[in-house]
Amino acid sequence: MSFYDLRDALAEPGCAVCHLTRRASEEFVDSLLWESVNDPDARDRIREARGFCPSHAWALAGESASLGSVIISHDLLKNVLRILEAAKFQERRWLSLRSLRGNRESLSAKEAAAATTRLVTELTPQAQCPVCAHVQEMEDIYLSNLVEHFLGPDGLMAAYEASEGLCLPHFRGAMSRADNKALFEVLIEAQRRIWEKLADQLEEIIRKSDYRFRDEAIGQERGAGLRVIAALVGARPRK
Ligand SMILES: [Zn+2]
Numbered sequence: 001m002s003f004y005d006l007r008d009a010l011a012e013p014g015c016a017v018c019h020l021t022r023r024a025s026e027e028f029v030d031s032l033l034w035e036s037v038n039d040p041d042a043r044d045r046i047r048e049a050r051g052f053c054p055s056h057a058w059a060l061a062g063e064s065a066s067l068g069s070v071i072i073s074h075d076l077l078k079n080v081l082r083i084l085e086a087a088k089f090q091e092r093r094w095l096s097l098r099s100l101r102g103n104r105e106s107l108s109a110k111e112a113a114a115a116t117t118r119l120v121t122e123l124t125p126q127a128q129c130p131v132c133a134h135v136q137e138m139e140d141i142y143l144s145n146l147v148e149h150f151l152g153p154d155g156l157m158a159a160y161e162a163s164e165g166l167c168l169p170h171f172r173g174a175m176s177r178a179d180n181k182a183l184f185e186v187l188i189e190a191q192r193r194i195w196e197k198l199a200d201q202l203e204e205i206i207r208k209s210d211y212r213f214r215d216e217a218i219g220q221e222r223g224a225g226l227r228v229i230a231a232l233v234g235a236r237p238r239k
Pocket residue numbers: 015016017018019166167168169170234235
C-alpha cells in the first residue's frame with residue numbers, strides 16, 4: 001500500500017515523504033481525538049509522555065480546543081496534580097552536612113537539585129510524544145519502501161525524477177538506507193538534477209531583481225524562494 005501512496009505523493013508538489021508523514025500525523029491526531037480518547041492503553045501512553053510536544057499539542061487542540069482535546073488535557077492535568085500532591089523535598093541526606101556547616105537556611109544549588117530531583121523527574125516526559133513516535137514510524141516505512149522500490153521496471157525512479165525530490169532531511173534518510181552502489185548513485189543523480197534546476201530558478205530571481213531585467217516576465221522561478229526552504233528543512237507545518 002505504501003508503494004501506491006508514494007507513487008501518488010510523488011505527483012504532488014514538494015517532498016513526497018513530508019506530504020505522507022504530514023497526512024499520517026493528521027490522521028493520527030484525528031484518531032486520538034475521535035477514537036482513542038477513552039482507550040485506556042492510549043491514555044496510558046499519553047500520560048507516560050506527559051502529553052505531546054508543543055506542535056502536536058496545538059495541533060490536537062485545533063482552533064478552539066475540541067472536546068477530545070479537553071478530555072485528554074483534563075486527564076494530563078489531573079496526573080500532574082497527583083504528582084504535585086505526592087511531591088516531597090528530599091533533604092534527608094543533606095541534613096547532617098547542613099548541621100555541620102552551622103544550620104544555614106538554604107541548600108546549595110547542587111543540594112537543592114538533589115532534593116527536588118524526584119519531583120522534576122516525575123514531571124519530565126517518560127516517553128516520546130505519541131504523535132512524533134507515530135510519525136517517525138511512518139517515515140521509516142515510507143523511506144524504506146521508496147528505496148526498496150526505486151529501481152526495476154515498475155520502480156519509483158521515473159515518478160521521483162518528475163517530482164520535486166525529497167527535502168534534505170528525508171533525502172538523508174533515504175541515502176542512509178541505500179544498500180548498494182547502483183542505488184546510491186541513481187538517488188544522488190536524480191536529486192542533483194532536481195536541486196540544480198531549483199538553484200537555476202533562484203539565480204533567475206536574483207538576476208531579475210536587477211533593475212535592468214526587472215521587466216522580464218516571471219517564469220518557472222515563481223515560488224522558488226519558498227520551495228527552497230521546504231527543500232532544505234521540510235514542508236512548512238500547517239496551522
Ligand atoms: Zn521531506
